[in-house]
Amino acid sequence: MTDKKGETNCSTGLGRASFLWRLLTSVRIALLLFSILAVACLPGIFIPQGEDPSFYYHNYGALIGSLITALDFDKVFNSTWFFVLCLLLFINLLACTIRRWQNYYCCIIKKPSIFTGLHFLGSPFIHTGLLLVLLGAFIGAFYSHGHYCEIAVLGSQGITIGKQRYELQAVGFNIEYHSDGSPSQYFTKLKLIKDGNCLYEKTISVNNPLSYQGLKVYQFNYGWLMDLSLEKDGQSRNFQVKEGDQLALNEDGSEILQLRFYPDWARDAKGRPISRTPQPKNPQLVFLRTSSGLPVDIGMLKPQETAELGDGLKITFSGYRNYTGLHVKKDPGVPIVFTGFAFIGCGIPLHYLVSSKRRRKGE
């Protein structure tokens, strides 16, 4: 990441530089790294990432599948070789950034003017910014902590981020809808608690996270939770089941209760159950009880209704409520990355606008 002009500027000072320094600041090395990185990213686009090895054997055949897993093409961006490439780019960028600041210093000494000063700041700023972005990415890769949780509305959940233990309490949840019935935005009123003390309270939504001393809580998704009660032989058990989940009715798991919640139940033209809108205008729970994969019972319940199945099993649909899906994250690399963005954002206009102004002024 240097140029020919950069190599000739301050040539007396750099003439004494070691071979390693010349190699590190070589634009040819930068070009080589650019091309290798561009090619290295390709498997990350075309090969599905993070799947089980059996997926690759099944979809690509034994030979190609084994090659994909052996070369870490199934996790390109988490592989050691990709990290080494990024590290090499970082070292090259670091050396070139130092050289650019040296060149800037030389230019200012030779021709001290406001335009020279500003114009020649552009390139060092852009390179420093890129360096900070890479540094922040490395820090984030090693020291960031993330956690996904689903909290029932009016419920709470404990989370551990790094060595800190927090409690998140969802004290409210609200969905706003467009005129066509699709959700326009969803909001969770959230409390961040530590050692029993409420540290922060905020209503978050998509694009509007809670931020407290580097810890961020993002609104990720939402869904439905169903409160169920199963009664057999006079014994009653209560369950909280997520929409689409299934419930094992016996210990070996051969008897299963599959559950589906329709907030606004209706039938389509072919008679299949659908939800007309995501709003709970006509909530219904459809259940299917299977034994060794074969259907035994099927039925539909409204809230507070009870159905009696075979073998004296009773199922009660006690109620439903929303859960809020939250993504909790602490990434110490983000402020460094954003500082890098600021450097690049300042460097680009300095590089182009000031140079065109200088041209107009005939400097």
Added chain:
Amino acid sequence: MEENLVLITFSFYLIAALICLIVLWRKQHTLEKIGIICTIIAFILLNTVLICRSLLAGRLPGSNLYEFLLLFAWGMSATYLFIMIKYKLQSSGVFILPLITGVLGCASLFFSRIQPLMPALQSPWLKFHVSVAMIGYSVFAVSFALALISFLKVPVINSHHKSLDDLIYGCNALGFSLLTLVIITGAIWAEQAWGTWWSWDPKETASLITWLVYGFYLHMRHTSFWSNKRGAILTCLGFFSVLFTLMGITLLVPGLHSYI
């Protein structure tokens, strides 16, 4: 109504592109003027489509592939008209006008009615991210057209006596800066919406590859590897990468950006 207007616009661009090809083969001033008039009419029609859609939606169009392709065609037309007026580079239309016609043709294939924005897209960053992407991609399209001209040695009239290579370099440098801003605004937005500024989503990765290709071009220009022909080849490669990022990823690879 909107579909018909897009088709009429497409037809005008197609006529302008054909005229441009004929003029290249046999120089005729009257025909050349008709071609320019067709381009201007098509541009006005495209403006009408975009203004109407913006007014009806209450926002800048750019939340799905159809809307972005319309914007992309508009950006290419605006950049083409600008360089045609400033540098009198009418022959660049030989490649840029068929490209605009092709993009509008693709847009009509992906026509979609105005739909409300999903929660993740409701951000002030949407306008900035999409606008900068549209301008950046349009500048790359023009540099691609100029590269083809230099590659195929099409005769060029250039009032500013600026070499074609300098114009390509200028376009690529500007496009590269804009692409950098697109990636930065996208990263800031992603950090707010998804909690991660970079997630190696296929569209992000493809944008990075495009950025590396143009970065390679800009750095290579200052080395002994440089030749105008190699620069033109890299410019073409960069633009294929832009097209793949825009269309290929959306249509072939599922990811976080699948809506556009």
